[in-house]
Amino acid sequence: MNEESLELRETADVSIRTWADAYLERIGAARPARCDAAALRDLQLRHLMTVPFENLAIHAGEDIVLDDERLIEKIVTDRRGGFCYELNGAFAALLSALGFRVTLLQARIFGDGGKLGIPYDHMALRVETDDGTGPWLADVGFGDHAVQPLLLEDRTEQEDPIGVFRFRPAPHGDLDLLRGGSRQFRLDLRPRALADFRAGCWYHRTSPDSYFTGSLVCSRRTGNGRVTLSGRTLITTVRGERHETELDTDAEVLAAYRDHFGLRVAALPEVRRFPNA
Structure with missing residues (x-):
């Protein structure tokens, strides 16, 4: 390696360390000493508790670009959240920068009546660690989902703070993820690239x-439950007990975005009208 190539590589390494450290600061995490299962669990939990699952960009008419740099800028620099493609796309970039081995996976979500959604309906992550455990399914973009990563090759029930999960074989080598016996999504285990999810994101x-186009939602995990802002309704769940509060004024709604999710919204988000909606 010549001197110029070495200098470029060192510059790239510094750049990765800089944004990765800023990302870790965003979620309140220290750089892990080892890429093991304990570190992955800590990073996933901290991400869920700090970066909201939200669809405000859709209703604000903002462009959503599935590119590592743009996703990191939105979550780290702009201190926003996003939906699955954005949250898991950015989380994958962080994990990879830290030394985890990450593969993007596509999934189809089970809707009403057990009907499967479109291909690339959801993005999830296959993560390999350095301690011989796993591989793990990591996911910070499925709303009220498992708090801890799940063992992908385990077919028994897996206990999680929010319930019991289990993988069940599905046609064509896929896996169905069940929560408490209810099917959540069908996971395709073939590796994907970020660009593969553009059509699903556009849909x-x-x-x-x-x-996502019919309502506004902003939600994140808390230490003892969950907090969600759906339109003007603030929903808090504490140890399984649900409370709803209707916010009467625009100022109250804007304050809820700021105080519960760290989002400083200039104008009150409103549901955007879509053709034929």
Whole structure:
């Protein structure tokens, strides 16, 4: 390696360390000493508790670009959240920068009546660690989902703080993920690239049939439950007990975005009208 190539490599390494450390600061995590299962669990939990699952960009008419740099800028620099493609896409970049081996996987979500959604309906992550455990399914983009990574090759029940999960074989080598016996999504184990999810992302931000275009949602995990802002309704769940509060004024709604999710929204988000919606 010549001197110029070495200098470029050192510059790239510094750049990765800089944004990765800023990302870790965003989620309140220290750089792990080892890429093991304990570190993965800690990073996933901290991500869930600090970076909200939200679809405000869709209703604000903002472009959503599935590119590592743009995703990291949105979550780290702009201190926003996003939906699955954004959250798991950015989390995958962070894990890879830290030394975890990450593969993007596509999944189809089970809807009403057990009907499967579109291909690339959801993005999840296959993560390999350095301690001989796993591989793990990591996911910070499925709303009220498992708090801990799940063992992908385990077919028994896996206990999690929010319930019991289990993988069940599905056709064509896929896996169905069940929570308490209810099917959540069907996971395709073939490796994917970030660009593969563009069509699914476009569908969910433009189609009147998508559950993201019909309402506003902002939600994150808390230490003892979950907090969600759905339109003007603030929903808090504490140790399984649900409370709803209707926010009467625009100022109360804006304050809820700021105080519960760290989002400083300039104008009150409103549901955008989509053709045929």
